[in-house]
Amino acid sequence: xxxPAAYPRVAFQGERxxxxxxxxxLLVGEEIDLVPRPTFDALYASxxxxxxxxxxxxxxxxxxxxxxxxxxxxxxxxxHAVAEVILPIAHCLIGTPDAAFERITSxxxxxxxxxxxxxFLRANPQMTRRATLDTAGSVRExxxxxxxxxxxxxxxxxxxxxxxxxxxxxxxxxxxNYTRFLLLSPTPRTNESANRLSLVVxxxxxxxxLHRALGVFASRSIDLLKIESRPIPGRPWQYRFYLxxxxxxxxxxxxxxxxxxxxxxxxxxxxxxxxAYDPTSCPIRG
Amino acid sequence: xxxPAAYPRVAFQGERxxxxxxxxxLLVGEEIDLVPRPTFDALYASxxxxxxxxxxxxxxxxxxxxxxxxxxxxxxxxxHAVAEVILPIAHCLIGTPDAAFERITSxxxxxxxxxxxxxFLRANPQMTRRATLDTAGSVRExxxxxxxxxxxxxxxxxxxxxxxxxxxxxxxxxxxNYTRFLLLSPTPRTNESANRLSLVVxxxxxxxxLHRALGVFASRSIDLLKIESRPIPGRPWQYRFYLxxxxxxxxxxxxxxxxxxxxxxxxxxxxxxxxAYDPTSCPIRG
Numbered sequence: 001x002x003x004p005a006a007y008p009r010v011a012f013q014g015e016r017x018x019x020x021x022x023x024x025x026l027l028v029g030e031e032i033d034l035v036p037r038p039t040f041d042a043l044y045a046s047x048x049x050x051x052x053x054x055x056x057x058x059x060x061x062x063x064x065x066x067x068x069x070x071x072x073x074x075x076x077x078x079x080h081a082v083a084e085v086i087l088p089i090a091h092c093l094i095g096t097p098d099a100a101f102e103r104i105t106s107x108x109x110x111x112x113x114x115x116x117x118x119x120f121l122r123a124n125p126q127m128t129r130r131a132t133l134d135t136a137g138s139v140r141e142x143x144x145x146x147x148x149x150x151x152x153x154x155x156x157x158x159x160x161x162x163x164x165x166x167x168x169x170x171x172x173x174x175x176x177n178y179t180r181f182l183l184l185s186p187t188p189r190t191n192e193s194a195n196r197l198s199l200v201v202x203x204x205x206x207x208x209x210l211h212r213a214l215g216v217f218a219s220r221s222i223d224l225l226k227i228e229s230r231p232i233p234g235r236p237w238q239y240r241f242y243l244x245x246x247x248x249x250x251x252x253x254x255x256x257x258x259x260x261x262x263x264x265x266x267x268x269x270x271x272x273x274x275x276a277y278d279p280t281s282c283p284i285r286g
Numbered sequence: 287x288x289x290p291a292a293y294p295r296v297a298f299q300g301e302r303x304x305x306x307x308x309x310x311x312l313l314v315g316e317e318i319d320l321v322p323r324p325t326f327d328a329l330y331a332s333x334x335x336x337x338x339x340x341x342x343x344x345x346x347x348x349x350x351x352x353x354x355x356x357x358x359x360x361x362x363x364x365x366h367a368v369a370e371v372i373l374p375i376a377h378c379l380i381g382t383p384d385a386a387f388e389r390i391t392s393x394x395x396x397x398x399x400x401x402x403x404x405x406f407l408r409a410n411p412q413m414t415r416r417a418t419l420d421t422a423g424s425v426r427e428x429x430x431x432x433x434x435x436x437x438x439x440x441x442x443x444x445x446x447x448x449x450x451x452x453x454x455x456x457x458x459x460x461x462x463n464y465t466r467f468l469l470l471s472p473t474p475r476t477n478e479s480a481n482r483l484s485l486v487v488x489x490x491x492x493x494x495x496l497h498r499a500l501g502v503f504a505s506r507s508i509d510l511l512k513i514e515s516r517p518i519p520g521r522p523w524q525y526r527f528y529l530x531x532x533x534x535x536x537x538x539x540x541x542x543x544x545x546x547x548x549x550x551x552x553x554x555x556x557x558x559x560x561x562a563y564d565p566t567s568c569p570i571r572g
Contacts, residue, residue: 041404062522065515068351069401111397111419115355118327131417133397176520208504210513211497218494226525227496229351229513234462236348239512 010183011035011052013043013070017136017158019089023181024056027085029283038134044073047186055079060180061089063173064112066228071242074271075200079184081272083284084196089177091117091153094139094164099148101167106130108138109153117153120171127151139164182272190249190273196225197247197254198271201261202232202240209265210241216260217245220253242271249273296469297321297338299329299356303422303444305375309467310342313371315569324420330359333472341365346466347375349459350398352514357528360557361486365470367558369570370482375463377403380425380450381437387453392416394424395439403439406457413437425450468558476535476559482511483533483540484557487547488518488526495551496527502546503531506539528557535559 010032012020021034035052037043046052057074058067074081091113095104107114107121108130114121121129132138138152143162151167152158159166182198203209217224223246229239247254249270262268275281296318298306307320321338323329332338343360344353360367377399381390393400393407394416400407407415418424424438429448437453438444445452468484489495503510509532515525533540535556548554561567 060517062517063519065354065517111417129419131397131419133415133417174519176522178522207507207509210510211500211504214494214497214500218497221493223493224496225523227513227515229515231346231348231351233349233460236462236464237511 007031007033008054009033009035009052011037011043011046011055013037013040013057015134015137015140015158017139017154017161019087019135019155019179020056020058020181021136022155022157023058023085023087023179025283026087027056027083027181027183027282027284028054040069040073044077044079047079047184048077053185055184056085056181057184058179058181060226062176062178063116066242068228068230071228071230074182074184075240075269077184079186080188081182081198081274082185082189083183083274084277085181085183085282086277087179087181089116089172089179090155090170091172092156092159092166093120093151093168093171094142094154094159095151095167096142096146096148097163097165099151099165099167103149104151104167105149107151107153108132108142110135110138113153116173116177117171119173120168136161180277182274188270188272191275192250193275194248194250194273195246196276197245197249197273199243199245200240200269200271201243202266204264204266205238212264213241213261216257216264217247220257222247222254222257247273293317293319294340295319295321295338297323297329297332297341299323299326299343301420301423301426301444303425303440303447305373305421305441305465306342306344306467307422308441308443309344309371309373309465311569312373313342313369313467313469313568313570314340326355326359330363330365333365333470334363341470342371342467343470344465344467346512348462348464349402352528354514354516357514357516360468360470361526361555363470365472366474367468367484367560368471368475369469369560370563371467371469371568372563373465373467375402375458375465376441376456377439377458378442378445378452379406379437379454379457380428380440380445381453382428382432382434383449383451385434385437385451385453389435390437390453391435393437393439394418394428396421396424399439402459402463403457405459406454422447466563468560474556474558477561478536479561480534480536480559481532482562483531483535483559485529485531486526486555486557487529488552490550490552491524498550499527499547502543502550503533506543508533508540508543533559
């Protein structure tokens with residue numbers, strides 16, 4: 001008799017049914033132990049506390065931009081990015097099982113979700129907006145309250161999990177709405193197909209410092225995919241830079257660029273080197 | 287008999303008592319007509335609609351980073367930055383006039399303010415957090431409800447305006463907490479002391495494009511103060527860049543750099559050229 005291998009425990013931010021849960025299943029498959037965490041703080045602490053083997057963290061949305069609270073904690077956590085996944089974000093208006101669209105007078109969700117459905121909400125001024133801390137959690141709340149005049153904005157998975165009724169689909173302003181997540185592990189891992197490199201760089205406080213730092217990649221034709229500046233807490237008007245590059249730690253040119261980068265900056269941290277998201281090779285085993 | 291000149295009407299985002307109101311008074315003085323606007327959309331529409339002469343918009347906080355919703359609208363609005371002001375952000379715990387710290391069981395504020403007081407809230411787990419759409423508006427609400435168990439997090443000015451009782455001051459995690467605002471006008475204006483230049487650049491989609499764009503300034507020793515990347519809606523994984531430079535449109539080297547920049551990018555928009563904030567020369571007349 002063989003003992004079945006335990007499923008990997010994957011932490012995500014939000015309640016059961018969150019977009020992050022959907023992304024975790026898309027990347028790692030249904031054979032996982034889902035570990036919901038209420039906040040980004042709790043998400044990033046989950047591996048250290050022994051509650052999860054891996055954590056899935058959102059880092060960027062194509063409308064809202066970088067998920068900066070997550071990026072800040074990623075750096076602090078010391079965790080390593082080992083994979084990425086890109087999830088299309090489709091917002092639904094979800095009511096109680098007996099709800100009717102015409103009778104909805106209030107809509108609750110996380111402020112970012114409310115903002116992403118601005119056009120829908122402006123077209124329905126009879127619906128008062130209420131801010132909450134979580135999209136899926138808003139669905140759970142309206143179901144618990146059993147009030148057919150209240151609706152929530154969240155993903156389809158939240159409606160399925162809590163038994164909500166989908167009153168409208170795709171109420172987001174822009175169809176091209178994707179969130180990119182990184183799968184985080186306590187140990188670094190760079191497999192052969194890795195072609196994305198994420199770094200955090202602190203520059204010297206001298207004129208032209210960013211131009212010089214980017215030059216180590218430009219001179220080697222290494223493509224910069226994204227740059228995000230974040231304030232350094234306690235040092236007003238100074239920034240650190242998150243760089244995503246089309247590069248691999250298996251490539252000697254990348255290693256030479258990193259050597260040169262270290263010489264002209266205050267610090268360089270590698271967040272991870274991982275394969276670009278490929279739906280045809282998912283789910284992976286975490 | 288002389289007719290007194292009308293005060294400039296200055297719009298800001300938030301309720302009366304918001305940090306933005308404090309910044310408006312710091313920059314323009316007490317002799318202004320304050321025009322509160324509930325959302326960034328309404329703030330940016332206020333001049334176009336004839337409700338205000340000037341608008342004061344937050345663009346950056348030294349802990350939270352860029353106020354990206356504001357930056358996105360600034361670009362759309364076609365308004366021009368004519369001055370900046372930097373406000374120290376001090377969060378207070380504010381209750382009803384008869385409140386006592388020991389009896390507070392819930393704290394409400396905008397999610398960003400709650401996040402900036404994370405240490406205080408973790409040290410007081412008896413206080414449930416509630417997300418709202420506005421800091422000062424939360425104070426107005428708890429005063430209206432007259433419930434001594436409810437408190438709000440907001441600035442001192444909100445407590446004064448609504449008659450709230452300050453139960454704790456400086457509950458923010460970091461003392462070095464500043465927000466930078468731009469004063470926006472429908473007409474551009476570059477005075478002699480202007481030494482800050484704000485631009486928005488869309489790069490060609492070719493490797494090394496950002497390095498090349500920054501080179502036009504680095505080669506002229508023009509210092510880049512800040513760079514912010516923002517997603518271009520509808521074009522996933524493409525970005526525009528907000529640049530703040532130590533530069534003046536009165537300087538021929540800056541004009542030459544801008545010419546060269548236009549040749550190597552898809553588009554360049556000047557948001558404004560204005561003097562760096564100087565507390566000793568404030569308030570100005572808007």
